[in-house]
Amino acid sequence: MQIPGEKLIDMYRTMVRIRLFEQRVSKEFAAGNIPGFVHLYIGEEASATGACANLRSDDYITSTHRGHGHLIAKGGRTDRMMAELFGRRTGYCNGKGGSMHIADTALGILGANGIVGGGITIAGGAALSARMRGKDSVVLCFLGDGASNRGTFHEGVNMASVWDLPVVYIIENNMYAEKTRIADTARLTNLADRATAYGIPDVTVDGNDAIAVYEAVGEAVARARKGDGPTIVECKTYRWHGHYEGDRQSYKPKEEAEEWRRRDPIPAFRKKLIEAGTFADADAEKIDREIENEIEQAVKFALESPSPSPEQTLTDVFA
Ligand SMILES: Cc1ncc(C[n+]2csc(CCOP(=O)(O)OP(=O)(O)O)c2C)c(N)n1
Ligand SMILES: [Mg+2]
Numbered sequence: 001m002q003i004p005g006e007k008l009i010d011m012y013r014t015m016v017r018i019r020l021f022e023q024r025v026s027k028e029f030a031a032g033n034i035p036g037f038v039h040l041y042i043g044e045e046a047s048a049t050g051a052c053a054n055l056r057s058d059d060y061i062t063s064t065h066r067g068h069g070h071l072i073a074k075g076g077r078t079d080r081m082m083a084e085l086f087g088r089r090t091g092y093c094n095g096k097g098g099s100m101h102i103a104d105t106a107l108g109i110l111g112a113n114g115i116v117g118g119g120i121t122i123a124g125g126a127a128l129s130a131r132m133r134g135k136d137s138v139v140l141c142f143l144g145d146g147a148s149n150r151g152t153f154h155e156g157v158n159m160a161s162v163w164d165l166p167v168v169y170i171i172e173n174n175m176y177a178e179k180t181r182i183a184d185t186a187r188l189t190n191l192a193d194r195a196t197a198y199g200i201p202d203v204t205v206d207g208n209d210a211i212a213v214y215e216a217v218g219e220a221v222a223r224a225r226k227g228d229g230p231t232i233v234e235c236k237t238y239r240w241h242g243h244y245e246g247d248r249q250s251y252k253p254k255e256e257a258e259e260w261r262r263r264d265p266i267p268a269f270r271k272k273l274i275e276a277g278t279f280a281d282a283d284a285e286k287i288d289r290e291i292e293n294e295i296e297q298a299v300k301f302a303l304e305s306p307s308p309s310p311e312q313t314l315t316d317v318f319a
Contacts, residue, residue, distance in 0.1 A: 001215055005278045011053050011210050012273060013287050015045040015266050018069040020295045021078050025068070025085060028299065029245045034085050036098045041069035043208075043240035046265035047172050048073040050213025051140055051233075054221045060108040060126045060139040062119030065100050066172075066239070067112030070142050075107045082298040088305035094316055095308050108137075116177075117147040120156035120169075127165040127224075138166040138224040140217070146177020148191050157230065161198040166224035168217060171234045172207060178243045179251045192234035200230050207235025208265040211272070238263075 022040045029038050041048070044066075052061065052073035063070040071081060076092075084091025084102055092102045103111035110126055113119050123141035130137040147153060148171050160167045171191050175182055188194065195202030201223070205212045213235055220231035238260035242249045249257075270284050 008273055008278050011049050014049045014073050016291045018045045018072050020291050024295050035087055037244050038099050039066040039244050040241045041066050044237045046210035047207040047213055047235040047237055050210040051170050051217040053214050054218045058137050060110055062110045062123045062141045063112045064142055065114050071102055071109055074109050076104055079298040079301040083302040083305050086302040088302050089308050090305040117150035117152040120152045123167050124156050124160045124165055127167045136225050138221050141167055141169050145173040145182040149185055157198050160230040161200045164229035167230040168220040169232045173234055173236050174239045192232045195232040202232040204234040207237030208263050210269050
């Protein structure tokens with residue numbers, strides 16, 4: 001498949017934006033500037049980037065507790081996300097939701113989610129709604145290897161299959177659910193094989209290869225848009241940081257972690273683009289500097305924003 005140069009450069013920009021956002025969040029969390037829990041996506045950038053590069057603005061995503069990468073790849077603003085993490089009024093949820101509640105329905109971002117597997121049935125609902133409104137929008141449903149063990153996965157995927165709903169399930173298999181290896185909780189080598197049970201297509205790809213993810217998800221999106229129903233795409237990848245910031249990761253073999261760090265998706269993608277003549281080293285450097293500046297501005301925006309006032313305690317609360 002011939003991917004336009006502009007698209008590839010945009011994908012590079014997205015991966016760098018996710019990486020630098022997450023690295024800064026890690027630093028600010030360690031400094032005590034971010035309350036609550038944060039789960040970082042560093043190492044998995046190629047998966048959200050390659051997947052979302054197939055979407056139109058009127059398509060949707062559902063996300064997870066490890067959602068910053070998905071939200072950025074769908075166009076989420078880094079300044080409002082950073083402000084949300086800092087608990088500030090300019091954040092996506094007025095500073096009251098934090099990392100796991102960020103949503104931007106205008107961008108088709110139907111929310112990060114603190115409930116493991118929580119996005120699976122929301123994705124089916126959004127897909128059904130799109131169809132009932134006569135739209136050909138599709139929904140990318142991101143979930144983890146651990147989430148694919150949940151009952152909601154069976155119910156959600158089965159219903160989407162039976163009703164030919166336009167959903168693409170993206171299992172980001174980073175090999176761990178909290179501190180438990182997926183090999184200890186599932187017999188399958190490829191989790192995407194679960195598709196057989198629902199009579200739908202599946203594909204397993206190197207989740208650290210943005211182009212492989214782009215192409216696999218692209219085919220699944222095209223199928224969904226035509227009305228041919230859902231697909232499961234499994235992206236094999238690895239999270240570099242702990243399950244949450246502060247997790248010491250004693251359960252991960254050192255060699256395994258080192259091996260995956262050598263398979264860093266970003267330099268590999270950059271090298272590919274330079275070798276193909278898509279851009280030069282200097283262009284990549286320029287993008288890096290622009291994003292560094294963007295993230296710096298996002299932190300400044302967060303720091304200069306007020307916290308929610310006591311009068312706002314009961315606003316945005318539904319009963
Ligand atoms: C319904 C539910 N059960 C358990 C938890 C606690 N929990 C939070 S993240 C997590 C592991 C999720 O693993 P996976 O789906 O592989 O996603 P990853 O963290 O690897 O991205 C668990 C068990 C939860 N938040 N929600
Ligand atoms: Mg996992």
